[in-house]
Amino acid sequence: LQVPCAPSQPVASSESRRFANKHSKKALKASLTLGILLGMFFVAWLPFFVTNVTQAVCGCVPAGFFDVLTWLGYCNSTMNPIIYPLFMRDFKRAMGKYLPCCRRSGEPRPSAISLSMRNSNSGPRAATSLKNVL
Numbered sequence: 001l002q003v004p005c006a007p008s009q010p011v012a013s014s015e016s017r018r019f020a021n022k023h024s025k026k027a028l029k030a031s032l033t034l035g036i037l038l039g040m041f042f043v044a045w046l047p048f049f050v051t052n053v054t055q056a057v058c059g060c061v062p063a064g065f066f067d068v069l070t071w072l073g074y075c076n077s078t079m080n081p082i083i084y085p086l087f088m089r090d091f092k093r094a095m096g097k098y099l100p101c102c103r104r105s106g107e108p109r110p111s112a113i114s115l116s117m118r119n120s121n122s123g124p125r126a127a128t129s130l131k132n133v134l
Contacts, residue, residue, distance in 0.1 A: 033087040040083070044076030 048069040055061040085092045 029087070033083075036087065037080070037083060040076055040079060045073045048073050 051061050051066060051069050055066065085095055
């Protein structure tokens with residue numbers, strides 16, 4: 001005897017496959033972003049730290065070479081604001097919301113009050129004057 005399959009089972013399995021595929025794409029992209037960030041960090045700062053330890057042990061590292069490696073690390077720090085928007089959509093949206101050069105023409109500019117309300121951990125407050133505070 002064969003039991004007929006309910007029509008909802010194939011739909012559920014294809015939906016779960018689609019969800020798993022979407023989840024795996026997000027995980028892959030997050031892993032790629034993290035790998036690029038960490039890879040650039042190690043490429044930029046590892047020579048500096050190895051040279052720093054070598055300088056402490058033998059004192060044989062030229063000052064100019066040490067300065068070049070220090071600036072290589074600084075360059076890594078300047079690359080982070082470039083890397084994040086390239087690979088992270090949420091970061092790109094947030095930057096577009098607050099920087100005038102990245103905002104779309106139809107988006108309104110956030111006011112200073114809405115920014116301060118969003119950044120404070122409370123809701124709207126009653127107006128307090130300086131007399132009430134003192």
